[in-house]
Amino acid sequence: MIIIRITLGIIFMSVTALITGSLKAYNWMRKDRDGKGGTIINISSIVALYQSPLMPVYSATKSAVLQFSNCLGKTEIFSRTDVRVITICFGVTDTNLIRGRVECIDKELEEKLLVALQKFPTQSIDSAVQGLLTAFESGTSGSTWLITTNKPAEDITKNVDKAYEILRQGVF
Numbered sequence: 363m364i365i366i367r368i369t370l371g372i373i374f375m376s377v378t379a380l381i382t383g384s385l386k387a388y389n390w391m392r393k394d395r396d397g398k399g400g401t402i403i404n405i406s407s408i409v410a411l412y413q414s415p416l417m418p419v420y421s422a423t424k425s426a427v428l429q430f431s432n433c434l435g436k437t438e439i440f441s442r443t444d445v446r447v448i449t450i451c452f453g454v455t456d457t458n459l460i461r462g463r464v465e466c467i468d469k470e471l472e473e474k475l476l477v478a479l480q481k482f483p484t485q486s487i488d489s490a491v492q493g494l495l496t497a498f499e500s501g502t503s504g505s506t507w508l509i510t511t512n513k514p515a516e517d518i519t520k521n522v523d524k525a526y527e528i529l530r531q532g533v534f
């Protein structure tokens with residue numbers, strides 16, 4: 363089935379490869395294992411910050427990137443390893459990704475996504491890169507940055523923390 367192939371591909375690229383690659387870099391850089399410290403910047407997306415039916419698989423992978431990177435970058439670990447982990451949530455950015463056909467889990471969603479991608483303001487690659495550089499220069503370990511609609515990069519770590527404070531109610 364085509365959708366299974368697409369789904370497995372997205373999960374492999376956005377989650378499996380990202381996590382294994384991050385951990386390889388992490389273990390190589392960590393100061394408590396003779397490394398020199400360093401920075402890992404992982405790319406999530408605005409789809410990790412809200413719930414939409416359009417791309418359940420892709421959205422799940424970007425939420426996984428956000429959670430993995432935030433947790434790996436927590437102070438308790440950073441203070442031992444000096445490996446800073448920053449997460450970027452990009453908005454729609456004018457790259458090949460949004461130019462090609464996006465095969466959703468069904469035709470109805472594909473049509474809705476096309477409309478959404480056309481309606482949602484698209485930022486330039488330059489804005490996206492400028493925002494990433496800001497996050498690299500200013501971001502603390504475990505921070506999350508929103509870079510969208512050609513606006514300056516915004517540190518949204520406090521929003522993510524508040525969201526998880528709400529989610530954890532009743533857990534402990």
Ligand SMILES: NC(=O)c1ccc[n+]([C@@H]2O[C@H](COP(=O)([O-])OP(=O)(O)OC[C@H]3O[C@@H](n4cnc5c(N)ncnc54)[C@H](O)[C@@H]3O)[C@@H](O)[C@H]2O)c1
Pocket residue numbers: 405406407408451452453454455456457458459460
């Ligand atoms: N463009 C957007 O609107 C947008 C929004 C949010 C997040 N993102 C994320 O940004 C990241 C980059 O996407 P993009 O918009 O630059 O897409 P893109 O398609 O323009 O670029 C992807 C690049 O990755 C390369 N690539 C693909 N498979 C590879 C592999 N197995 N090994 C090495 N390189 C490979 C491609 O050749 C291409 O150069 C993705 O994680 C995407 O989810 C993009």
Ligand SMILES: CCCCC[C@H](O)/C=C/C=C\C/C=C\C/C=C\CCCC(=O)O
Pocket residue numbers: 368372406407408409416417418419420421452453454459460464465466467478479482
């Ligand atoms: C609603 C607009 C959100 C845009 C931000 C987002 O990161 C950009 C996505 C651009 C294209 C989608 C890229 C990959 C998904 C590919 C196929 C979807 C597979 C089905 C699914 O995810 O459920």
